[in-house]
Amino acid sequence: MLSIVLLIYLIDTICYINTSDSSAFxxxxxxxxxxxxxxxxxxxxxxxxxxxxxxxxxxxxxxxxxxxxxxxxxxxxxxxxxxxxxxxxxxxxxxxxxxxQVSCEELGYISLSSTKKCLKLYATPTLSRIDANSTCASAGGNLFSITSASMFSECNRSI
Missing domain, CATH: 3.50.4.10 (Hepatocyte Growth Factor)
Structure with missing residues (x-):
């Protein structure tokens, strides 16, 4: 049960950069x-x-x-x-x-090899999905979803 709670917490606080706006990169x-x-x-x-x-x-x-x-x-x-x-x-x-022009790390994000996305963990209390989405959108990104146990393990090691 502990890992499920942690998984939900991570989903609510990890954002990834929206790569459709290439001008910043x-x-x-x-x-x-x-x-x-x-x-x-x-x-x-x-x-x-x-x-x-x-x-x-x-x-x-x-x-x-x-x-x-x-x-x-x-x-x-x-x-x-x-x-x-x-x-x-x-x-x-x-x-x-x-x-x-820049890498994920130069923007203050990390990159995960399994997702090939730039990720950032926000140190906030657990947020509702709507509030977490808003937090990510205000930073120019999208809410990140962990879809497998291996992805969860990689996130734990990297963040």
């Missing part, structure tokens, strides 16, 4: 096609995607991702484990690469 810079080519050895992931927000979310979820690019014409998104040297070559205003 990425800085977009214009680049050239040769600069994109120089990143190909560092390609982590490539697929068609509908928006830069999808790429931003995927990059935030991938700890080794440092930058991403979305091809406007083809709709292909690429994640890279390196940043491009933006001081070399001619740039094109039509081509923009996004560099990860």
């Amino acid at each position: 990425f800085d977009g810079v214009s680049i050239s096609s040769s600069q994109i080519s120089s990143l190909q050895p560092f390609l982590l992931w490539e697929t068609k995607c509908a928006s830069t927000q999808i790429s931003a979310a995927r990059c935030l979820e991938t700890i080794t991702c440092l930058s991403f690019f979305k091809h406007r014409q083809s709709g292909v998104c690429q994640l890279f484990s390196a940043n491009v040297d933006i001081t070399s070559g001619m740039t094109s205003p039509d081509m923009k690469i996004y560099h990860k």
